[in-house]
Amino acid sequence: MSKLISKVACIGGGVIGGGWIARFLLNGIDVAVHDPSPDARRIVDEVLENARRAYARMLMAPLGPEGQLTFHDTLAAAVAGADYIQESVPERLDLKHTVIAAIEAAAPRDALIGSSTSGFRPSQLQEGMAHPERLFVAHPFNPVYLVPLVEIVGSPANTEAALDRAAEIQRETGLKPVRIRKEIDAHIGDRLLEAVWREALWLVHDDVATTEEIDDVIRFGFGLRWAQMGLFETYRIAGGEAGMKHFIEQFGPALKWPWTKLMDVPEMTDALAGKIGDQSDAQSGQHSIRELERIRDENLIGILQALRANDWGAGETLREMEDRFFERAKAVARATETDYRASMVLHETRVPGEWLDYNGHMTEFRYLQVFGDATDAFLGHIGMDDAYRSAGRSVYTVETHIRHLAETKVNTRLSVKSIVLGHDAKRIRLHHEMVDEAGQVQATAEHMLMHVDTEAGRASPMAASLTERLAALSPGQSGLEVPEHAGRPIRDIGWPEPEVS
Template sequence: MKTAAIIGGGVIGGGWAARFLLNGWNVRVFDPDPEAQRKIGEVLGNARRSLPGLSDAPLPPEGALTFHAEMADAVQGADWIQESVPERLDMKLKVYRGLQEACDPGAIIGSSTSGFKPSELQEGALRSEQIVVTHPFNPVYLLPLIEVVPTKANSAEFVAKTQDLLKSVGFFPLHVKKEIDAHIADRFLEAVWREALWLVKDGIATTEEIDEAIRMGFGIRWAQMGLFETYRVAGGEAGMKHFMAQFGPALEWPWTKLMDVPEFTDELVDLIAGQSDAQSGMHSIRELERIRDNNLVGMMRALKAQNWGAGAVLNAYDAALKPGALPTLDEADLSQPILTLSRAVPLDWTDYNGHMTESKYLEAFANSTDRFMEIIGCDSDYISSGGSYFTAETHIRHIDETHAGARIAVRTQMLLGAGKKLHLFHSMYEGDTLLATGESFLLHVSLDTRRPCAPSDAIETAMARIAEGQAELPYPEGAGNAIRKPA
């Protein structure tokens, strides 16, 4: 198991800790703030609720989280060290000197800095080649982008290793090949922020109106297609050249004040703070974080269905998690119900009561049925050859509640598997707690005639193996039940 050391446990450091921890790394934290443990605990609580549900495969078992009074103790033996201390260059350089005296020379030292260039961070270091900018975006445990900014002191092998480790915990590492103040993404944010300050100062718009203009329009487009691809589409069939020809002259119009900075007076600060309080003051910061996480997970899971943008990153991460997550026929203990589903409950699987919605129990059990079909040989290749199973009847019992972020497992007992008939009983658990059962009766069908028929000999053989293995299992409680007619 790999180990990450987090130097600085604020919002960003806490997000790094959660990302590593929930991906199976041990995490050591150094932060002299006496409130650090509480703050990271709250960030971790939000992450446990939201991050695991982004994946349709089970994350590794959670690592161990420890807090250390001495930085040397936290970094010793760590594979990755993430510095997230305040944006003061003198403080960062002092931190590097201290941690490099204690850390493994082969460890990666990443900086969360949003403004400093890596060459500035490497100045006077014991080992410049060990330090690289790895700039994240909040919330670090959900958003995939990490700007990786090296210098010539960092070898190509070091940069590749850095990117591979970031990908292994679900990040999208963007290699910034030429260092520049504020890297890439924050330069865009700074431009938008500066223009927004002018619009508020000049009385053109309030903070709420500016936020509405972003989130109701171009912010959604940018979330899935970025800037240039969005404008390529805006150019119509003629594409980007037409867009540039049509809108290029606008660059000479005096629309923006990007080269000017409004005077940062107390009056401007009070104006913006007051408008922000009126806009969002009814929510605590923790509530706003959960609202943000709900929205981000919903949008990114929608992008997964299209295999696009951040969704494509998540699908690639799922593909890396899935091998070995569920047993094959040869790997399964056939004397017990077979593990057919293991995952976390996503935020968008919950309803107005705060627990998993009815339709998602059916979806989970349907996924377990699909997995059982794969186990016995009714996979995509078999289905494309003209045979499959159709569900004839399903019965679900809801026994206990389950909530967003809960790690659930479904184990499946085959009650009948012979000829064209397949009778399955699924039991859903969170740990040792039984949450629900799903019973399904299926018929093997020819996709040419759409009529029941016998499956292949290979499937018959697989079902016979499972029937023999599970022969001593008791008939499960609740099997065969139906909703009783009221007396």
């Protein structure tokens, strides 16, 4: 569970609201939803399905338990007991004023209120509030459950403490909060997008390019650079060794040339709207919206994972988010009441379709992933957490032996049954058995773990916090039957000796 909040109320469950709901839920936070639309539950369910699929593909960490999702007929019932409220109703100032007034009247006094508004300033939203300091703008980008940016915008009525807490709440769910220094219409992101949008409308209006050609210029060109370096850092490189100063000296005069029409916009006539609609249909009409969302998610996951590999940009946020998921899994394992006279079940998962290989069953490295996650859950159970590692201590796997016993199919629910075969001051010998929902063993793994001093780079005795937990489980675990295959190398499987000529 989140350390900062345990319950969120989401007022509005459309595309943006549904994305917020998914992000909070998948981060283990309870979410109460109010949306009078008859389609709200369906939309939320569909967004959640995509989000679960995306997280299973993107995160190496166990997803852990989701928060509890509830729908409420009244706004007051949804916000009751909430630590944080996210408002995501349509962009009408009168409607937002009505909803915010109802939230303020029913929500706990210390609950913060974030608005998803893409254009209104917080001071506009705070008009008429008794306690305007509790409301701020928390503007996300679609899909909210994947794109990490959220713009945090306050007004003079907000305190620094409230805005700092708002940013911490967003970080807790894997977001990258950017504090906007001054409130301004449309904040930062949408103002930049509006400039590109205006120019794109003129290019279509004047038959310079179609919607597909403009999108191709972005996605095959500067969009790739923007995804990982943004605007100014990209141009710094374009300036060569002399950097940004040289770039400005070289290209600054072009700012006075009449290249763009940013101060004007073509009239959105029926003819222009029809042209854009027809070109968009020709470009993407073969896909449903849900299909386009899944394609978008898959592409974003690939980009995010590539950035994570370099610990760069949004990849840093993903790594931090994944670390929190690992810690959540270990916290759950530590809190689990375990009967050590039986195998420990500390990790469960499901086989998604993307885990399959060309033979139609779970590919080889995913077996190791499941067993590795089970080992991490065990280590968390005995107390190896962030605080332990920050002291320069950890446990490394130094040897692994996996036996593949069944063709594990898609959507199979897997549980890992773990036993400690032995341990001493520096080592832990661990055995895992991966079973499906029917109890059939899919694979087994045996691991030798070594405790290390990470600063010295060598084996070292475990700290008392780990040895005490191991001592507590040893009486029960030592009474379990050691699997017959445990400790047997591959060469010890009864093959005939090779003939020597």
